[in-house]
Amino acid sequence: AQKVTQAQTEISVVEKEDVTLDCVYETRDTTYYLFWYKQPPSGELVFLIRRNSFDEQNEISGRYSWNFQKSTSSFNFTITASQVVDSAVYFCALSANTYNFNKFYFGSGTKLNVKP
Amino acid sequence: GAVVSQHPSWVICKSGTSVKIECRSLDFQATTMFWYRQFPKQSLMLMATSNEGSKATYEQGVEKDKFLINHASLTLSTLTVTSAHPEDSSFYICSARAADTGELFFGEGSRLTVL
Numbered sequence: 001a002q003k004v005t006q007a008q009t010e011i012s013v014v015e016k017e018d019v020t021l022d023c024v025y026e027t028r029d030t031t032y033y034l035f036w037y038k039q040p041p042s043g044e045l046v047f048l049i050r051r052n053s054f055d056e057q058n059e060i061s062g063r064y065s066w067n068f069q070k071s072t073s074s075f076n077f078t079i080t081a082s083q084v085v086d087s088a089v090y091f092c093a094l095s096a097n098t099y100n101f102n103k104f105y106f107g108s109g110t111k112l113n114v115k116p
Numbered sequence: 117g118a119v120v121s122q123h124p125s126w127v128i129c130k131s132g133t134s135v136k137i138e139c140r141s142l143d144f145q146a147t148t149m150f151w152y153r154q155f156p157k158q159s160l161m162l163m164a165t166s167n168e169g170s171k172a173t174y175e176q177g178v179e180k181d182k183f184l185i186n187h188a189s190l191t192l193s194t195l196t197v198t199s200a201h202p203e204d205s206s207f208y209i210c211s212a213r214a215a216d217t218g219e220l221f222f223g224e225g226s227r228l229t230v231l
Contacts, residue, residue: 037222042224043207043209043224043225043227044222044223044224044225045160045209045222045225047221047222091159091160095220101218102148102150102165102213103162103165104150104152104160104162104211104220106159106160106161107159108158108159109158109159111157
């Protein structure tokens, strides 16, 4: 079975604070992809990152960084020096080989509120 | 980058009417498109997978007669909510898989409100 868990329903931080959004996944497939998407109030999904199961290297993109750990089945997302514009709902998602990578399993999302 | 456009972005209709939502891949061909539904403050749930020229595959619990999907061309899939009721009010998002690269792109979503 495939499953993505985002235990943090909502997080509030003050601008310039660092914040980490947790994502834990379950899959029996050895080949899979993990994603993070941002959904601002307007509703569209903004792609942030895709990581395949064979690449455990952490990635940094500006203020964003991702920590992929297969040992704990986690793919956490950190925003450094958060800004008000980072306020949104963030979804972690998994697609696996079982369904030819067609079926996305989304976590329940974490709403991030960044206050000025 | 590749763009997937949905139209309309929001629609309000009366109960009992049917509403059609279009999903277009603007600069690439998509053999497969997907329709998701998102209730307020909830996650996205896959409703169906749409393949060009064939019948859509619906997820368990999704009424295929209620949510008609047509994928008539490599750049267009439509979702028709038939005889809409207030409980069908939701945010509907499509995604399209590029035929050449296999990359997946999401549309901007369509918000349906049924009065």
